[in-house]
Amino acid sequence: MRSQETGDRRQESSDRSRKPGGALCAVLAGLLLAALPVCAAISGVVVNGTTGKPEAGITVTLLKMGPKGPQPAGQVKADAQGRFKVDQSVDGPTLVRATLDGVTYNHVLVPGTPSEGINLEVYNASKQPGAAKVTKHMLLFEPTGQQLVVNEAFIVSNTGKTAWNDPADGTLHIFLPRTLDGQAQISATPPGGQPLQQVAEKTGQPDVFKINFPMRPGETRVDVSYSLPYKEGEAYAGKIPSKDDNTYLIVPEGVTMQADNLNDMGQEPRTKAHIYGLKGTDYKIQLTGTVSERNTDSGASGADTSGQPPVQEIMPRLYTQIKLILPLAFGILALGFILLYRMPGLPEGKPAKETNARDRR
Numbered sequence: 001m002r003s004q005e006t007g008d009r010r011q012e013s014s015d016r017s018r019k020p021g022g023a024l025c026a027v028l029a030g031l032l033l034a035a036l037p038v039c040a041a042i043s044g045v046v047v048n049g050t051t052g053k054p055e056a057g058i059t060v061t062l063l064k065m066g067p068k069g070p071q072p073a074g075q076v077k078a079d080a081q082g083r084f085k086v087d088q089s090v091d092g093p094t095l096v097r098a099t100l101d102g103v104t105y106n107h108v109l110v111p112g113t114p115s116e117g118i119n120l121e122v123y124n125a126s127k128q129p130g131a132a133k134v135t136k137h138m139l140l141f142e143p144t145g146q147q148l149v150v151n152e153a154f155i156v157s158n159t160g161k162t163a164w165n166d167p168a169d170g171t172l173h174i175f176l177p178r179t180l181d182g183q184a185q186i187s188a189t190p191p192g193g194q195p196l197q198q199v200a201e202k203t204g205q206p207d208v209f210k211i212n213f214p215m216r217p218g219e220t221r222v223d224v225s226y227s228l229p230y231k232e233g234e235a236y237a238g239k240i241p242s243k244d245d246n247t248y249l250i251v252p253e254g255v256t257m258q259a260d261n262l263n264d265m266g267q268e269p270r271t272k273a274h275i276y277g278l279k280g281t282d283y284k285i286q287l288t289g290t291v292s293e294r295n296t297d298s299g300a301s302g303a304d305t306s307g308q309p310p311v312q313e314i315m316p317r318l319y320t321q322i323k324l325i326l327p328l329a330f331g332i333l334a335l336g337f338i339l340l341y342r343m344p345g346l347p348e349g350k351p352a353k354e355t356n357a358r359d360r361r
Contacts, residue, residue, distance in 0.1 A: 044118025054082025170210025
């Protein structure tokens with residue numbers, strides 16, 4: 001009798017495990033197992049955008065972002081069809097990188113995005129500009145107290161299928177006043193990428209420096225920032241060593257600019273910034289007025305007594321104020337073009353850039 005009771009209890013326990021509650025526990029256990037990290041592969045194909053064909057044999061490197069920056073996490077060579085595969089999971093920001101003709105290309109992976117079937121595009125490079133050129137060059141002059149802050153933005157458009165890479169002569173020439181001795185805050189942002197700090201290197205021309213940054217197909221932006229002593233009404237001279245389609249000089253509200261070779265292109269309605277088109281390859285301007293210190297953080301408020309060089313003092317301004325002023329300035333270019341079209345003597349349908357054509361061409 002006791003043996004029969006024991007058997008009945010075991011049968012009852014087995015029946016309970018098959019009830020809906022037991023099934024739910026099994027499902028939850030499965031979900032927990034599915035949530036455990038799985039070592040998925042990172043795979044794809046390297047395509048040469050210049051030839052339109054897979055790039056065989058190219059080295060593909062995997063970099064994972066850590067506290068000390070990108071750390072190598074694997075490396076393979078693409079096969080004859082340009083295909084590659086790395087047995088790694090994307091458990092944090094990850095870079096898939098390949099280099100061709102001295103130019104590096106990155107594909108960024110973040111957790112939750114597909115890590116297989118990646119299309120990593122690379123391009124052949126040339127020392128000749130090809131289709132790459134400076135389509136817009138803007139200079140923002142901002143007098144603040146006893147300093148003149150100058151922020152420049154170059155937009156380099158490469159509509160071709162070849163990257164421009166010239167380590168010997170650089171891909172962009174810039175003017176820096178002699179008193180700076182080549183010291184300025186410079187960054188370059190490749191197509192679809194993040195700003196990368198750059199260094200100005202000397203050339204054989206006085207006050208002209210080169211930036212050695214590859215101009216990939218697409219649009220690259222180069223930002224240059226520095227400061228100089230400012231005295232209201234004094235002349236400030238500079239030149240444009242880059243071959244620009246259009247160069248624009250901008251001053252914020254409360255500042256006036258005078259020069260002989262400028263086209264007044266109007267005022268941006270919201271910020272009241274004034275924009276001028278430059279005719280020629282050099283300028284000599286006079287500025288009157290100042291603007292108040294604004295959009296600066298606590299580190300910039302005490303810059304005058306910190307003992308840091310001017311280039312360091314203006315860094316907060318570069319990454320705050322210029323983000324507001326320059327995009328708006330780009331926006332009013334359309335207004336400027338309309339004004340130029342309406343100028344007497346300008347043939348109908350001629351592009352505005354012809355009024356800014358360089359004499360050296």
